[in-house]
Amino acid sequence: MSDAATPGEFELIRRYFMQDVEHACSSDHVSPHQARAGVVLGQGDDCALLAPAPGTRLAVSVDTSLADVHFPRDASAEAIGHRALAVNLSDLAAMGARPRWFVLALTLPDVDAQWLEGFACGLYGLAREHDIALVGGDITRGRELSITITVHGDVPDDEAITRHGARPGDLLAVTGTLGSAHGGLRAWFDGERDEHHPLVAAYLRPTPRTSEGMAIRQMVSAGLDISDGLLADLGHLCDRSGVGARLEASSIPVDQALVASLGAQDALEAALNGGDDYELLLSLAPKHEDAVRQTLETLGGTLHVIGQITSEPGITGVVSTGRGWQHFHASEPSTGATP
Amino acid sequence: MSDAATPGEFELIRRYFMQDVEHACSSDHVSPHQARAGVVLGQGDDCALLAPAPGTRLAVSVDTSLADVHFPRDASAEAIGHRALAVNLSDLAAMGARPRWFVLALTLPDVDAQWLEGFACGLYGLAREHDIALVGGDITRGRELSITITVHGDVPDDEAITRHGARPGDLLAVTGTLGSAHGGLRAWFDGERDEHHPLVAAYLRPTPRTSEGMAIRQMVSAGLDISDGLLADLGHLCDRSGVGARLEASSIPVDQALVASLGAQDALEAALNGGDDYELLLSLAPKHEDAVRQTLETLGGTLHVIGQITSEPGITGVVSTGRGWQHFHASEPSTGATP
Numbered sequence: 195m196s197d198a199a200t201p202g203e204f205e206l207i208r209r210y211f212m213q214d215v216e217h218a219c220s221s222d223h224v225s226p227h228q229a230r231a232g233v234v235l236g237q238g239d240d241c242a243l244l245a246p247a248p249g250t251r252l253a254v255s256v257d258t259s260l261a262d263v264h265f266p267r268d269a270s271a272e273a274i275g276h277r278a279l280a281v282n283l284s285d286l287a288a289m290g291a292r293p294r295w296f297v298l299a300l301t302l303p304d305v306d307a308q309w310l311e312g313f314a315c316g317l318y319g320l321a322r323e324h325d326i327a328l329v330g331g332d333i334t335r336g337r338e339l340s341i342t343i344t345v346h347g348d349v350p351d352d353e354a355i356t357r358h359g360a361r362p363g364d365l366l367a368v369t370g371t372l373g374s375a376h377g378g379l380r381a382w383f384d385g386e387r388d389e390h391h392p393l394v395a396a397y398l399r400p401t402p403r404t405s406e407g408m409a410i411r412q413m414v415s416a417g418l419d420i421s422d423g424l425l426a427d428l429g430h431l432c433d434r435s436g437v438g439a440r441l442e443a444s445s446i447p448v449d450q451a452l453v454a455s456l457g458a459q460d461a462l463e464a465a466l467n468g469g470d471d472y473e474l475l476l477s478l479a480p481k482h483e484d485a486v487r488q489t490l491e492t493l494g495g496t497l498h499v500i501g502q503i504t505s506e507p508g509i510t511g512v513v514s515t516g517r518g519w520q521h522f523h524a525s526e527p528s529t530g531a532t533p
Numbered sequence: 534m535s536d537a538a539t540p541g542e543f544e545l546i547r548r549y550f551m552q553d554v555e556h557a558c559s560s561d562h563v564s565p566h567q568a569r570a571g572v573v574l575g576q577g578d579d580c581a582l583l584a585p586a587p588g589t590r591l592a593v594s595v596d597t598s599l600a601d602v603h604f605p606r607d608a609s610a611e612a613i614g615h616r617a618l619a620v621n622l623s624d625l626a627a628m629g630a631r632p633r634w635f636v637l638a639l640t641l642p643d644v645d646a647q648w649l650e651g652f653a654c655g656l657y658g659l660a661r662e663h664d665i666a667l668v669g670g671d672i673t674r675g676r677e678l679s680i681t682i683t684v685h686g687d688v689p690d691d692e693a694i695t696r697h698g699a700r701p702g703d704l705l706a707v708t709g710t711l712g713s714a715h716g717g718l719r720a721w722f723d724g725e726r727d728e729h730h731p732l733v734a735a736y737l738r739p740t741p742r743t744s745e746g747m748a749i750r751q752m753v754s755a756g757l758d759i760s761d762g763l764l765a766d767l768g769h770l771c772d773r774s775g776v777g778a779r780l781e782a783s784s785i786p787v788d789q790a791l792v793a794s795l796g797a798q799d800a801l802e803a804a805l806n807g808g809d810d811y812e813l814l815l816s817l818a819p820k821h822e823d824a825v826r827q828t829l830e831t832l833g834g835t836l837h838v839i840g841q842i843t844s845e846p847g848i849t850g851v852v853s854t855g856r857g858w859q860h861f862h863a864s865e866p867s868t869g870a871t872p
Contacts, residue, residue: 234590238773239696240627240757241592241686246585251573253580256636256683258673288579297595299638299681334597338676342638344595344683347580357578418579434577 206307207333210314211237211298230327232294242329244295250348253291257282261339265398266382271309273389273398275316278341281421283324283402284472288419290355290411291347293326293404298343301336324404353411360416360435360477362505367483367497369403369474369490371449372424373461376468381455392451400472407474409489417476423469428509431475441501441511477503545646546672549653550576550637569666571633581668583634589687592630596621600678604737605721610648612728612737614655617680620760622663622741623811627758629694629750630686632665632743637682640675663743692750696773699755699816701844705778706822706836708742708813708829710788711763712800715807720794731790739811746813748828756815762808767848770814780840780850816842 230236235243246252259278261267269277279296286293298317321328326345378397389398403419416435420427424446432439443462452461478486487497501511569575574582585591598617600606608616618635625632637656660667665684717736728737742758755774759766763785771778782801791800817825826836840850 235693235695240624241594241630241693243628243688243693244591244593246591248587252583252585252591254583254634254636254669254683254685255580256638256669256671256681258638258640258671258681260640260673260675263673263675285579289582291580295593297593297683299595299597299683301597301599301677301679330593330595332595332597332681334599334602336599336602336677336679338640338679340640340675340677340679342595342597342671342681344593344636344638346593349582354574354580354582356574 206305206310210310211328211331211333233327233329236327236329237331242295242297244329244346247348250350251354253286253289253347253349253354254344255282255285256342256344257285258340258342267339269398270316270389271312272316272319274341275313275318276320276399277316278343279317279320279326280400280402281472282343282345283320283326283404284400284419284421286345286347287403287407288355288417288474289347289349290353290407290417291349292408293324293345293347295327295329295346296321296343297330298328298341299332299334301334301338301340303335303337303339305335324402349411355407355411355414355417355476357416357418357431357434358436360431360437360503361479362437362503363480364415364477364503365480365483365499366428366439366441366501366503367476367478367486367499368420368424368447369406369476369495369497370471371447371452371465372420372471372473373464373466373468374449374452375400375470375472376464377452377455377461379470392449393455396449397470400470402472403474403495405493406490406495409493410476410486413482413486413489414476414478417474420471420473420475421469423467424475425466425509426469427475431477432503432507432509435477435503436507438504438506438508438510439501440504441509443511445498445500447496447498447500545644545649549649550667550670550672572666572668575666575668576670581634581636583668583685585633586687589689590693592625592628592686592688592693593683594621594624595681595683596624597679597681606678608737609655609728610651611655611658613680614652614657615659615738616655617682618656618659618665619739619741619811621682621684622659622665622743623739623758623760625684625686626742626746627694627756627813628686628688629692629746629756630688631747632663632684632686634666634668634685635660635682636669637667637680638671638673640673640677640679642674642676642678644674663741688750694746694750694753694756694815696755696757696770697775699770699774699776699842700818701776701842702819703754703816703842704819704822704838705767705780705840705842706815706817706825706838707759707763707786708745708815708834708836709810710786710791710804711759711810711812712803712805712807713788713791714739714809714811715803716791716794716800718809731788732794735788736809739809741811742813742834744832745829745834748832749815749825752821752825752828753815753817756813759810759812759814760808762806763814764805764848765808766814770816771842771846771848774816774842775846777843777845777847777849778840779843780848782850784837784839786835786837786839
């Protein structure tokens, strides 16, 4: 049993992921190693040594991205690198945490210089945008391409956004539009290979809302990111908060490109159940609505109120099903294995 | 593309890995969720929220264990769970860091209750011994069994053991004996399936030296854990410290069971190059030798001096090769992709 790479392969790996590399790719992206705030000791020892900021909590999350489960194997290496980090950054955004450091566990079926360069560009490009530093990693050879990233952020004591603070009477709102990622995945399966296609880009290159989460964390009562789908994630929020919710389907924001691609009915269905959008689902007291909206707009984002938190458990709503208007309940506890 | 497990499968997964489980297995091991010091918010939200101790550095390391690469697929689930965490704890031991929290990314080809129970027992049993709490995870279905663990420890400012502090004149020493894990792997390939066989146990259930690392961190000048093999890891230490080393092969501690199994010559070869021992390789000023030895013996361990740090780069030594005594140099830079 051995995962030994050849010396040349190790040289390649080091070229893209080790700390002495300033420019990992040919674009203007640079290695996140330049952003080393709080890094006492980076790669090259048994552990990274980090200095968390005093007065903060450390926010930690892990997510695995597996070829042909979480992304299409034939997506560009750059998109795969971007997406693998983005879904993790989105967990920090959901807590309102400031991105600090991440570690990367990469399992590769083979060592291909061009693929590694693209992957590093996608990963480092996004890392730089969100000011998060790569501080450790483990690269293994295996049959399946698999990327596991653990992200670390910090958030001042008692300021984290959690899933358990929603209160009856709070407004329910989302950043951005929903359903586009699901539309992009369907377009990909239908043969669309332009990664700049707006729906495909929504799926392959989601934008984690880290700045938004940090900016509004003190104005919202609860929140999480929409990865499983609006209904499923709203279910998680309600379960943890011990509340229910009433959705107004007509208020759910859907991109025009999605409606053009799927039609209004399927677009709404994608928004409700598609998942992979990585927008934030928030609850907030009505008095904070204007301030939250203004803060998000300052950051180039949007806020759409889509319902209300209720004291009765379960999610109710009136949703057009194509067969008419359906009043639905979603009272199942959350089924995700991911915390 | 979906990694969806059935509701029954999620229930199983939750049973073994979620926080409301007190007894994950039938033995007297309990879930590490009881040890929740510093855990502000555990599983069930987008991130865990942790409270690092003031005045400490956070030590972070990630390692992937892949079936038939890092462990035999047909080892017991309990051994697989133990080993996956042990190799990560060993990285904390190598820094002298106190284990605090870990996150688990598990990719499973199928969801099997009996296997999951065994895996959880192995994992939690070791977690409890080392007082480390599971605070997050991600479970995915994939073709290959793969376990990626990110461990977090803390160590007082400026007390961490690193690879870069070795000085000429320091003694070179190891905890425990070397080569047994390699002997165990060979025995396994030869059909030995008794996991309590001393050599097989050395391979499948290594003992991370966390207490030892913490106890001696202020008395040693540098150190790391022996995962790649003594010569390779000594190479890493020398590279990072800008020094060389002279080994005394006759002083390298080898278990009698290994000599009985392989013969003296192959036993020494296993000790030099076999790897997977997860003992600590240390450099220390001669004046600290007695104190370090006494401290380790108090913990039930041993210290064997096996050479000296030199100012000339490269590793030199006199080693019996079977063809006579070989004076060797190992001047290559480290080739491991793992920091």
